[in-house]
Amino acid sequence: xxxxxxxxxxxxxxxxxxxxxxxxxxxxxxxxxxxxxxxxxxxxxxxxxxxxxxxxxxxxxxxxxxxxxxxxxxxxxxxxxxxxxxxxxxxxxxxxxxxxxxxxxxxxxxxxxxxxxxxxxxxxxxxxxxxxxxxxxxxxxxxxxxxxxxxxxxxxxxxxxxxxxxxxxxxxxxxxxxxxxxxxxxxxxxxxxxxxxxxxxxxxxxxxxxxxxxxxxxxxxxxxxxxxxxxxxxxxxxxxxxxxxxxxxxxxxxxxxxxxxxxxxxxxxxxxxxxxxxxxxxxxxxxxxxxxxxxxxxxxxxxx
Amino acid sequence: xxxxxxxxxxxxxxxxxxxxxxxxxxxxxxxxxxxxxxxxxxxxxxxxxxxxxxxxxxxxxxxxxxxxxxxxxxxxxxxxxxxxxxxxxxxxxxxxxxxxxxxxxxxxxxxxxxxxxxxxxxxxxxxxxxxxxxxxxxxxxxxxxxxxxxxxxxxxxxxxxxxxxxxxxxxxxxxxxxxxxxxxxxxxxxxxxxxxxxxxxxxxxxxxxxxxxxxxxxxxxxxxxxxxxxxxxxxxxxxxxxxxxxxxxxxxxxxxxxxxxxxxxxxxxxxxxxxxxxxxxxxxxxxxxxxxxxxxxxxxxxxxxxxxxxxxxxxxxxxxxxxxxxxxxxxxxxxxxxxxxxxxxxxxxxxxxxxxxxxxxxxxxxxxxxxxxxxxxxxxxxxxxx
Amino acid sequence: xxxxxxxxxxxxxxxxxxxxxxxxxxxxxxxxxxxxxxxxxxxxxxxxxxxxxxxxxxxxxxxxxxxxxxxxxxxxxxxxxxxxxxxxxxxxxxxxxxxxxxxxxxxxxxxxxxxxxxxxxxxxxxxxxxxxxxxxxxxxxxxxxxxxxxxxxxxxxxxxxxxxxxxxxxxxxxxxxxxxxxxxxxxxxxxxxxxxxxxxxxxxxxxxxxxxxxxxxxxxxxxxxxxxxxxxxxxxxxxxxxxxxxxxxxxxxxxxxxxxx
Numbered sequence: 001x002x003x004x005x006x007x008x009x010x011x012x013x014x015x016x017x018x019x020x021x022x023x024x025x026x027x028x029x030x031x032x033x034x035x036x037x038x039x040x041x042x043x044x045x046x047x048x049x050x051x052x053x054x055x056x057x058x059x060x061x062x063x064x065x066x067x068x069x070x071x072x073x074x075x076x077x078x079x080x081x082x083x084x085x086x087x088x089x090x091x092x093x094x095x096x097x098x099x100x101x102x103x104x105x106x107x108x109x110x111x112x113x114x115x116x117x118x119x120x121x122x123x124x125x126x127x128x129x130x131x132x133x134x135x136x137x138x139x140x141x142x143x144x145x146x147x148x149x150x151x152x153x154x155x156x157x158x159x160x161x162x163x164x165x166x167x168x169x170x171x172x173x174x175x176x177x178x179x180x181x182x183x184x185x186x187x188x189x190x191x192x193x194x195x196x197x198x199x200x201x202x203x204x205x206x207x208x209x210x211x212x213x214x215x216x217x218x219x220x221x222x223x224x225x226x227x228x229x230x231x232x233x234x235x236x237x238x239x240x241x242x243x244x245x246x247x248x249x250x251x252x253x254x255x256x257x258x259x260x261x262x263x264x265x266x267x268x269x270x271x272x273x274x275x276x277x278x279x280x281x282x283x284x285x286x287x288x289x290x291x292x293x294x295x296x297x298x299x300x301x302x303x304x
Numbered sequence: 305x306x307x308x309x310x311x312x313x314x315x316x317x318x319x320x321x322x323x324x325x326x327x328x329x330x331x332x333x334x335x336x337x338x339x340x341x342x343x344x345x346x347x348x349x350x351x352x353x354x355x356x357x358x359x360x361x362x363x364x365x366x367x368x369x370x371x372x373x374x375x376x377x378x379x380x381x382x383x384x385x386x387x388x389x390x391x392x393x394x395x396x397x398x399x400x401x402x403x404x405x406x407x408x409x410x411x412x413x414x415x416x417x418x419x420x421x422x423x424x425x426x427x428x429x430x431x432x433x434x435x436x437x438x439x440x441x442x443x444x445x446x447x448x449x450x451x452x453x454x455x456x457x458x459x460x461x462x463x464x465x466x467x468x469x470x471x472x473x474x475x476x477x478x479x480x481x482x483x484x485x486x487x488x489x490x491x492x493x494x495x496x497x498x499x500x501x502x503x504x505x506x507x508x509x510x511x512x513x514x515x516x517x518x519x520x521x522x523x524x525x526x527x528x529x530x531x532x533x534x535x536x537x538x539x540x541x542x543x544x545x546x547x548x549x550x551x552x553x554x555x556x557x558x559x560x561x562x563x564x565x566x567x568x569x570x571x572x573x574x575x576x577x578x579x580x581x582x583x584x585x586x587x588x589x590x591x592x593x594x595x596x597x598x599x600x601x602x603x604x605x606x607x608x609x610x611x612x613x614x615x616x617x618x619x620x621x622x623x624x625x626x627x628x629x630x631x632x633x634x635x636x637x638x639x640x641x642x643x644x645x646x647x648x649x650x651x652x653x654x655x656x657x658x659x660x661x662x663x664x665x666x667x668x669x670x671x672x673x674x675x676x677x678x679x680x681x682x683x684x685x686x687x688x689x690x
Numbered sequence: 691x692x693x694x695x696x697x698x699x700x701x702x703x704x705x706x707x708x709x710x711x712x713x714x715x716x717x718x719x720x721x722x723x724x725x726x727x728x729x730x731x732x733x734x735x736x737x738x739x740x741x742x743x744x745x746x747x748x749x750x751x752x753x754x755x756x757x758x759x760x761x762x763x764x765x766x767x768x769x770x771x772x773x774x775x776x777x778x779x780x781x782x783x784x785x786x787x788x789x790x791x792x793x794x795x796x797x798x799x800x801x802x803x804x805x806x807x808x809x810x811x812x813x814x815x816x817x818x819x820x821x822x823x824x825x826x827x828x829x830x831x832x833x834x835x836x837x838x839x840x841x842x843x844x845x846x847x848x849x850x851x852x853x854x855x856x857x858x859x860x861x862x863x864x865x866x867x868x869x870x871x872x873x874x875x876x877x878x879x880x881x882x883x884x885x886x887x888x889x890x891x892x893x894x895x896x897x898x899x900x901x902x903x904x905x906x907x908x909x910x911x912x913x914x915x916x917x918x919x920x921x922x923x924x925x926x927x928x929x930x931x932x933x934x935x936x937x938x939x940x941x942x943x944x945x946x947x948x949x950x951x
Contacts, residue, residue: 036473094667100472101415102666105623108419109662112616116656230612234484237477274492281481288474289466546807553806553813554792554799561782561793568780571742573768573797573862582803678786678840681821684814 006145008267012259014151014220017158019255021213022236023243024165025206027251030240031182032195032202035103039087039110041233043080043207047214048131048224049118051076055132069134076215077208083114084207088200111233119226128225131218154216161209162252169248174201182246210236231277238284244294253295258283310361311369319376323383326390326642334646363682374541381533388527390645395529395601397641398536399594404621404637405547405630406590409583411619412628412676413551413559416583417476419615420463420483424588426610427459428452428595430490433502433605445508449596456592457585459486464584468577471566483615491607501606508535508600515600532601539597543590547630552683555582560628613655620658623665626672635673694756695720695866695899696741701750703736710736712923713750718866723888723900725910725931728920729943734903735777737920738868741901742774743767754866769797773864775855777871777903781843788839790854791824792817794861827857830894831887849880853887860891866899867891873906885912911935919943 022044029035054072091106119125135150169175177198180188189195217232218224235258243254258280265279287294321341328334348354362369384390403425410416431452435441443451467478490496497503507516507528515531550556558579561569566576599605617640625636640661644654665672696718703711711733718724726734739745741752743764751760759767773794782790792799799820805812828835831853838846846854852872859867872888873881885908892898904910910917911931919927919934921943927934934940 036477038476091663091667098666098670099415101417102670104417104473104476105619106663106666108417108616108619109659109666112613112655112659113663116653116659120652120656234477234480237473238481241474241477275488278485278488281485285466285478285481288470288478292469292474549807549810550803554796554801554816555803555806557785557789557793558796558800560785560789564782564784565780567744568776568782569793570744570764571768571774571776571780572793572858573765573800574793575763575765586803678842679789680840681788681817684817 006143008263010145010147010151012256012263014154015259015263016252016256017155018213018217018220019235019239019259020162020252021158021209021216022232023239023251023255024162024248025210026237026240027243027245027248028178028202028206031246032178032185032199033092034100035092036107036237037087037092037206038104038107038233038237039114040107040206040210041231041236042111042114042229043084043087044210044214044217044232044236045224045226045229046083046114046118047076047080047211048218048228049122049129049214049226050079050211051134051215051218052129052131052224053122055134064132064134072134073212073215076211080207080211080214081204083211084203085200087207088203093196093199111229115226115229122226125226128223131222131224133222134215134219150219154220157212157216161212165205165209166248168205174198178202235280238280240294241284241292242287242294244296247294247296250294250296257295307361308365308368310357311365312372314358314361315369315372315376319380323380326384326394326646331647377537378534381530385524385526385530388529391527391529391533392601393642393645395533395536396598397638398533398540399598399601400618400621400641401634401637402536402540402543402594402597403591403618404625404633405543406587406594407618408547408622408628408630408633409587409590411622412633413556413563414580414583415563416471416580417619418479418587419476419612419619420479420481420486421587421591421618422610422612422614423483423486424456424460424591425595425598425614426486426490426605426607428456428592429599429605429609430496430502430595431455431592432596432599433505434496436600437502437505438497445510449593452596453589453592456595457589460584460588461581463588464581468580480612483612487607487611490610497606499607501604501609502599503604505599505603505605507603508532508597510535529601532597536597536601539593543593544630544634546586550586551628551630552679552681555579557679559583616655616662617658620662622672624661624672626674626676628676629672629674632672632674632676693720694718695754696901697753697756698737698741699751699753701737701740701747701752703733703740703745704748710923711740711747711920714920714923714925715750716918716925716928718899718901719915720899721892721897722915723892723902723913725914725917726901726903726920727905727907727910727917727934728926731922732920733923734920735870736923738774738870738901738903742772742868765797768862768864771863771865772868773859773862773866774868775852775859775870775872777874779851779855781851781855781858783844784842786840787828787835787843787846787854788821788824790843790858791828791861792820794858795820795823797862824857824861827861828854830890831857848875849884852876852884856887856891860895863895864898866901869900869902871903871905873904873909881906881909885909888913907935 022041025040026036029037029040051072054075058068058071087110091110092103095103095106135153138149140147140149169178177188177193178201180191180193181195181198185195239254239258240251241254242257243250243252261283262276262280266276269279325334325337328337381391381394384394403421407418407421410418432448435443435448435451463479463482467475470478491499507514509515515535516528518528519526519531558569558574561572561574562576562579570576621637621640622633623636624640625634626632640658644651694717698714698716700713700715701711702709702713714737726737728734736745740747743759743762746761751758753759754770754772759770782793799816801813801816825836825839828839832850835850835854835857843851843854856869856872873884876884888900891900902910902914914931916929917931917934918925919940926939926943927937
């Protein structure tokens with residue numbers, strides 16, 4: 001029994017870490033731009049496919065070692081950052097003065113565009129692809145849990161990214177400008193913050209976290225598919241809503257809450273495994289109804 | 305008289321061009337035709353003189369234009385008697401026009417981007433499938449049609465109540481979740497046939513006629529799909545009429561006020577909740593009705609007919625055609641349901657092209673092909689422009 | 691039956707921890723033009739929002755025609771006779787000028803779904819009547835509004851936008867109309883015309899009561915019967931404009947600034 005419980009706990013931690021990496025992007029975009037980027041989940045998916053592609057080409061010649069894996073992460077990160085910037089410059093920026101409805105629709109369009117693009121242009125893109133084993137395959141036993149080494153890597157990398165992001169946002173000038181813009185865009189503008197640059201930076205951070213999240217997700221489930229960004233995006237958005245949109249730490253808390261409820265639901269509810277996703281959606285809808293500002297969000301008063 | 309002639313010529317021209325466009329075999333030829341149509345419309349709209357003459361002709365012989373248009377639409381499929389498949393494709397197009405008009409009740413009238421609208425379509429279709437195929441009940445079809453609409457409407461209200469206070473992204477997220485929940489449930493439940501769906505849905509039987517039979521008129525054997533086309537067309541015209549009546553009533557006006565500014569709308573005494581309930585009830589009812597035509601036409605339905613991709617397709621139709629303009633929406637829905645068939649060679653690229661259409665339209669022409677018009681109240685003849 | 695149409699009793703309005711309005715009471719007489727003034731952030735608009743039902747006070751009561759209206763939803767208050775305009779005009783920008791005024795009549799003319807679909811004679815007659823009434827109302831303010839009735843509201847010149855918003859509010863036949871800075875953004879000449887129009891409203895609608903928030907002291911001095919002065923959410927003075935403008939508390943609240951500005 002203990003081992004089942006602790007094994008479930010491990011699942012919660014893994015899922016929570018992966019969800020966080022997507023949820024943080026949602027919350028950042030919402031903060032600086034009042035935007036929900038429906039294409040964000042597909043950037044996550046793109047990350048895993050870019051990594052797979054690199055692996056198929058580069059690692060084929062050099063074999064899997066520490067440096068190739070590191071290189072894999074760096075190049076993938078670079079490419080998803082470019083993708084994120086392109087999304088911003090080409091589709092979102094031109095709509096800066098349009099009604100919010102238009103921005104919502106454009107990100108839905110971009111989301112399908114990326115998804116279908118991968119399906120059509122990646123070799124055999126419509127089928128699920130096995131993801132390469134980029135982490136050592138040793139398994140440790142601890143408190144009755146079987147912990148594969150890959151899990152430890154995933155957790156450590158996630159923590160590293162979140163801490164790095166947190167330091168960047170809190171300690172650097174650019175990070176401060178993100179926070180200032182999120183708090184009061186007009187005041188930030190008057191204080192000389194370059195809003196355009198700030199938004200671009202949030203797209204860099206958000207896309208980077210999601211893209212790397214995509215690789216880790218591939219390593220965790222060891223299989224990837226072109227349409228996985230859809231569910232990932234909805235989960236990420238849900239986590240940031242539950243935590244309180246606009247609050248970075250809220251997004252992390254929300255991710256673990258959702259991961260926890262989902263794991264519990266799948267394990268203990270009848271038909272829980274089949275209806276896992278339905279269960280999550282019901283939780284989110286309940287949250288949206290009773291506490292739309294989320295766990296850590298502040299209640300906002302609409303100015304009249 | 306000259307005006308009536310202009311209307312007659314223009315509408316005949318549209319008919320001939322559309323028949324020709326669908327008949328043409330080569331993709332290149334079709335593309336050339338498409339490009340020349342776009343150019344013709346573009347320059348026609350730019351030239352003040354032509355535009356004024358056309359507007360004048362159509363607005364002064366409104367009734368004639370409408371009746372002639374309807375007659376021509378009834379004639380339209382007769383050009384495709386040699387290929388029942390095309391009649392089938394056009395019928396699906398008509399069903400999607402019905403769906404897009406239903407979706408517009410939320411998307412166009414109230415700015416509520418429902419990304420799970422296909423769920424209502426599916427619920428309508430499954431209601432028919434369950435009643436007629438699974439339980440084999442022999443109810444009159446019109447009752448079944450009504451039931452499909454009502455069941456979809458009940459689900460519409462179920463979605464409406466918890467989302468009452470939601471706007472924008474929150475609403476869209478909830479509708480995605482709702483759409484997925486419906487799809488997954490239908491897919492997982494044994495009761496609804498699981499991933500295999502429902503097979504052998506009987507054809508519609510109406511006033512003693514079986515729409516699945518092929519009838520012979522003046523010695524011509526008409527394909528059974530034609531029966532469905534005419535039935536769907538009648539429903540489509542009814543739906544358009546209802547949409548027009550509502551748009552040109554205080555309900556449509558209040559919807560647009562809420563969309564523009566909900567706080568100002570409340571300050572005019574508009575009870576937003578009531579109007580959201582109207583939008584959901586009517587919109588989902590219409591989608592359920594569309595499903596009730598779809599299921600017997602196909603004879604076989606499965607969860608894969610009613611996915612997120614289908615919801616997105618419907619949104620793309622409304623955006624392409626023109627938000628809140630009935631003729632625009634009909635055009636958008638028809639184009640997007642016919643185009644994949646014309647571009648068979650590119651059929652894999654269908655969703656990619658839809659996505660591009662959404663992106664490009666939103667950035668470059670957010671008002672759609674036929675933009676919505678300011679209400680001029682010419683239907684009562686009382687408010688002439690000075 | 692008292693002659694007060696509106697009675698505000700000790701209301702406090704709070705956002706989070708911040709008290710925007712604290713323990714304010716006042717009464718407005720039937721047929722009166724009542725001004726509310728005060729420096730920026732004094733809580734003027736917040737009070738208007740409470741009267742029109744957008745905010746609910748945490749403590750205190752608001753009575754309209756001796757009926758407790760605290761916490762009643764805005765759309766019901768319009769039906770009961772309270773109409774308003776907004777500080778930064780909130781017209782329906784993409785709808786026509788005519789539609790804006792028609793929407794102002796909503797509470798008197800709304801119709802159910804059944805009627806909208808099955809009783810077109812009723813609908814058409816209703817629209818004919820409403821349009822006639824709307825045109826009369828617009829003509830009263832500015833005949834140009836009628837000429838532009840099929841234009842987008844956003845295409846109007848600034849002063850006409852503000853006029854149209856007053857028209858829209860009057861279209862509901864209110865007993866009490868709340869005007870939030872009607873002269874904002876107007877030049878002195880336009881403000882003078884507005885003052886005349888505000889006085890004319892009372893000729894058009896007998897017994898209508900107006901509450902006006904303003905920064906323009908000439909307007910307040912010229913049209914109001916009595917004035918309430920707020921500072922930092924508290925009531926600091928009340929009386930005729932002459933009385934409050936010589937009240938030392940009012941003068942110090944405006945940091946010695948002249949009230950005749």
